[in-house]
Amino acid sequence: MDIPTTPARFDSAELSELLDGRWAHVRSRVREALAGIELPDGSDLDTESHRARTLEQLHLLAKSGIPELGFPESCGGRQDIGGSVVSLEMLPGNLSLMVKAGVQWGLFGGAVVALGTERHHERYLRDIMTLDLPGCFAMTETGHGSDVQNLRTTATYDPATEEFVVHTPHESARKEYIGNAARDGRLAVVFAQLVTGGKSHGVHALLVPVRDANGESLPGVRIEDCGRKAGLNGVDNGRITFDQVRVPREALLNRYGDVEPDGTYRSPIAGAGKRFFTMLGTLIRGRISVAGTAGSATKLALEIALRYGDARRQFERPGTGDETVVLDYLAHQRKLLPALAKTFALHFAQEELVSTLHDLRDSGDERRQRELESRAAGLKAVSTWHATRTIQTCREACGGAGYLAENQLAQLKADTDVFTTFEGDNTVLLQLVAKGLLTNYKDHVDELGPLGMVRFVADQVVEAVFERTPARSLVRRVADTRRDDVFDRGWQLELFEDREKHVLDGLARRLRRATGDNAFEVFNSAQDHVLRAATVHIERRVLEAFVAAVERCRDRDTAALLDRLCDLYALSTVEADRGWFLEHERISPRRSKAVTEAVNELCRRLRPHAVDLVAAFGLPRQWLTAPIATGAEAARQRTQRAHDRAPER
The missing domain is CATH 1.20.140.10 (Butyryl-CoA Dehydrogenase, subunit A, domain 3)
Incomplete structure (x- = not known):
């Protein structure tokens, strides 16, 4: 069998450039930022200490400016959706931090960007970017994980007060595995069946406060800790149950569906099914x-x-x-x-x-x-x-x-x-x-x-x-x-x-x-x-x-x-x-x-x-801490230096 030629050497810089691709500037920026920030994984800590450290590290990331990538320029962001995804790829050595960052800026912040309108952007996005407003993405329920279209939480509009009443009708409708819920989140994007005038219009998202500034659960909101998990214990996953919690009409993220003060429902998309899949499609990030x-x-x-x-x-x-x-x-x-x-x-x-x-x-x-x-x-x-x-x-x-x-x-x-x-x-x-x-x-x-x-x-x-x-x-x-x-x-x-x-x-x-x-x-x-x-x-x-x-x-x-x-x-x-x-x-x-x-x-x-x-992928060096890898690399470098110093024969 004739095997095509395999070169003895290759240009590692050329390969790294190819792998960095379209967002090479983002990868370089994250490498530089991480070189000046120590973000060690906290898996050796107890659960509470691990969560506390991860939140501290999230604040360091916020100060680096990296989270700004995925947000609109109108609120101080850079409008670089692709760059925001690539930036998360650079955090594999501290996956609790990656997931918590993804919840805060990708899921929670991303939902406000994609499903909200100008009033939500102006009010919330800067605080979300800076982490002054930590939040949750409350979609999954105990009884419905993959089947999002049939979630059971309800948001019923009351025209007398111009409020939505968010409610968990039974145990299987409890919001489950919600990142940032058990400890840090103060505001949640809650997915619920929107009901007005006795008619359901399918799943919509609303902004629902779940904690006050002191970290205490708000009236009608019950939060439970999911407890220790097999991994990712720096992320505070929790369960949320709502008991007739009222939020103003403006809390509805209304890009694809809105409710008038009198309860009239309006949407630019005809059909609940098409509207649902359009909304979910915007959250693909x-x-x-x-x-x-x-x-x-x-x-x-x-x-x-x-x-x-x-x-x-x-x-x-x-x-x-x-x-x-x-x-x-x-x-x-x-x-x-x-x-x-x-x-x-x-x-x-x-x-x-x-x-x-x-x-x-x-x-x-x-x-x-x-x-x-x-x-x-x-x-x-x-x-x-x-x-x-x-x-x-x-x-x-x-x-x-x-x-x-x-x-x-x-x-x-x-x-x-x-x-x-x-x-x-x-x-x-x-x-x-x-x-x-x-x-x-x-x-x-x-x-x-x-x-x-x-x-x-x-x-x-x-x-x-x-x-x-x-x-x-x-x-x-x-x-x-x-x-x-x-x-x-x-x-x-x-x-x-x-x-x-x-x-x-x-x-x-x-x-x-x-x-x-x-x-x-x-x-x-x-x-x-x-x-x-x-x-x-x-x-x-x-x-x-x-x-x-x-x-x-x-x-x-x-x-x-x-x-x-x-x-x-x-x-x-x-x-x-x-x-x-x-x-x-x-x-x-x-x-x-x-x-x-x-x-x-x-x-x-x-x-x-x-x-x-494998080194050409250019993962930030602080993530490679395994002695079996770092020791091997040190030995490899010593061998290479000895080879370079050896006289030619």
């Missing part, structure tokens, strides 16, 4: 931030594990008298390097997603907004599951040392575990992706017209016949022989595209064949297929983002190295799913073996660059 921060935590874990693997020795190499560096073992490379390749791929996909979010703000383009929401859901699911798996792999790769608290991996595991279920449960999010794909699929079919529809159905029949006959196998194998190079980028892209198309076509046929009128049963019976369609779609988008990034790289050697890393992502993904590719005769057994051989060889060739590759 939190989900995108979780995906990015999960990626950053993964990078930190990989840097710890790769630095340790590059220094740790185990078992004598025969004939040398020296023990073998563990990263020289193929099995160790197999653990970490495909994960590193996927982390690069997800980084570039995240960058594209953040750019789309930034460029679409207030554009009014509904189609692109729906597509953004779908991509955000899918990438959040894939990125957070990747973080969970990779951090565990890194812990195992570091043996007993990885289990020690001082080496950070145990805390990264604990703090990121909840990422798979907050800001949307991953399984639910993938179903949203699949529903979007099916909607686009239906729209495409509807646009074909009668003749196009006939041809489309005929194509599906041919596809099904080929699937069941040797003819298809023959066609596949001819193509397989004709394109023998597994490093052919066009072949890789076509393979991902073909898999996505086949899975989606099969899902559409399966749903069409379903009998009965119960939509839930039809969809539920195909749920495995639904989740697979979403997954392969996201994997294709991620590969395309990686390919585009390689094409942007100016330095030839750096581009060549990234090319091999992209090969490793593509081929390790094919290898992981080769059962499907073999069953559907997209690859032959010979090609399947060639893919595995290629992954092995790519791991060997990328191994000398592994530490430099």
